[in-house]
Structure formats: C-alpha cells, structure tokens
Amino acid sequence: MKNKAISLRYGFGISILLIIYFLLLSAVGLHTKPIFSLVNGLITGVGIYYAIKSYRAHKKEKFKYQKGFMTGLTTGFLATLIFTVFFGIYASNIDNDFANDLLNNWEADYSTGLGLLLFVVAVMGFATTLVLTLSFMQLFKDSWNTKAGKKHTFSEEKSS
Structure with missing residues (x-):
C-alpha cells in the first residue's frame, strides 16, 4: 500500500472522527467553548501516529x-x-x-468574521499536524546509536 493510500484512509478517518466529536459537542451545547478543541489535537495525533505506524509496517x-x-x-x-x-x-x-456566539468570546475591537474563523481553524490544524508529525517521527526513525548506525554515519563521512 502506498503512503498516499494510507494518508487518504487515515485522513478521512480523522476528519470523520473530528466531525462526529464536533457534532456531539454541538448536541450538548459545548461547541462554542474553545477548550474542548484540545480533544481535536488528541484525535489528530492518534490518527497521524497510526498512519505513520501503518506506513512503517508496510515498508519494513x-x-x-x-x-x-x-x-x-x-x-x-x-x-x-x-x-x-x-x-x-x-x-x-x-x-x-x-x-457569532464563538466570536463573541474574542476581543470586540477586531473585525472578525467567518473567514477569519475558518483561517484560524485551518492554521491550528496545520500547526498541530506539523508538530505532531515531527514528534512522532522521532519515535519511528532509525536510531544511529547502534553499531549499524555508527557504521553508516562513518561511511558517509569518509565518502564526502
């Protein structure tokens, strides 16, 4: 399976879980409380972790x-x-x-609207993705603290 197929499967899965979570919050009237968006990071993080893990298991x-x-x-x-x-x-x-309910929590001096709100949602998602991916790749990358890793490092230095 290619990394694009894995990304599509997990990306759609994450988005479905995010939408379900948002709709559940909406059903109980908590969707205007920004503190609950922390769970979005958890959902996204778990999905990204398993996407990378699945890709690594496939590539060995x-x-x-x-x-x-x-x-x-x-x-x-x-x-x-x-x-x-x-x-x-x-x-x-x-x-x-x-x-309007969500934006009322923001400073009234700024001109805010739906466009800015969507921009903030997208930037928060992209930033979360970047940070979590960098973090998880530290778990999945090969260590150079082994005999094979040290040999690999020294052979690259000699060929340079």
Whole structure:
C-alpha cells in the first residue's frame, strides 16, 4: 500500500472522527467553548501516529524518514482541510448563530468574521499536524546509536 493510500484512509478517518466529536459537542451545547478543541489535537495525533505506524509496517526495512514524514503531513493536512470545509458549511448554513456566539468570546475591537474563523481553524490544524508529525517521527526513525548506525554515519563521512 502506498503512503498516499494510507494518508487518504487515515485522513478521512480523522476528519470523520473530528466531525462526529464536533457534532456531539454541538448536541450538548459545548461547541462554542474553545477548550474542548484540545480533544481535536488528541484525535489528530492518534490518527497521524497510526498512519505513520501503518506506513512503517508496510515498508519494513525500506522505511525512509522523509516518506514517513510526508505520510504524517499528508494525513493531517487532508483531515484539516476536510474538517475546515465542514466547519465552514456548519457555521454558514446549519447554525448561523454559531460563528457569532464563538466570536463573541474574542476581543470586540477586531473585525472578525467567518473567514477569519475558518483561517484560524485551518492554521491550528496545520500547526498541530506539523508538530505532531515531527514528534512522532522521532519515535519511528532509525536510531544511529547502534553499531549499524555508527557504521553508516562513518561511511558517509569518509565518502564526502
């Protein structure tokens, strides 16, 4: 399975879980409380972790850091894009008062609207994806603190 197929599967899965979680919060009236968006990071993190883990299991010894990193980024970016589109549809068509209720928590001196809200949601998702992918790749990359890793490092220095 290619890293794109893994990214698509996990990216869609993450976005579906994010949407379900948001709708559950909406059902109990907690969707305007930003503190609950912390769980979005947890959902995204678990999905990215398992996407990279799945890709590494598929590639085995052919696993490359760059490809694993791209798998994590693609997975998280896809999930963020899908959730941001849903968020925009929800805020503009389903619950017209949602954006105003959420934006009332922000400083009244700024000109805020749905566009800025969607931008913030997307940036938060992209930033979360980047940080989590960098963090998880530290777990999945091969260690150079082994005899084989040290031999690999010294052979590269000699050939340079």
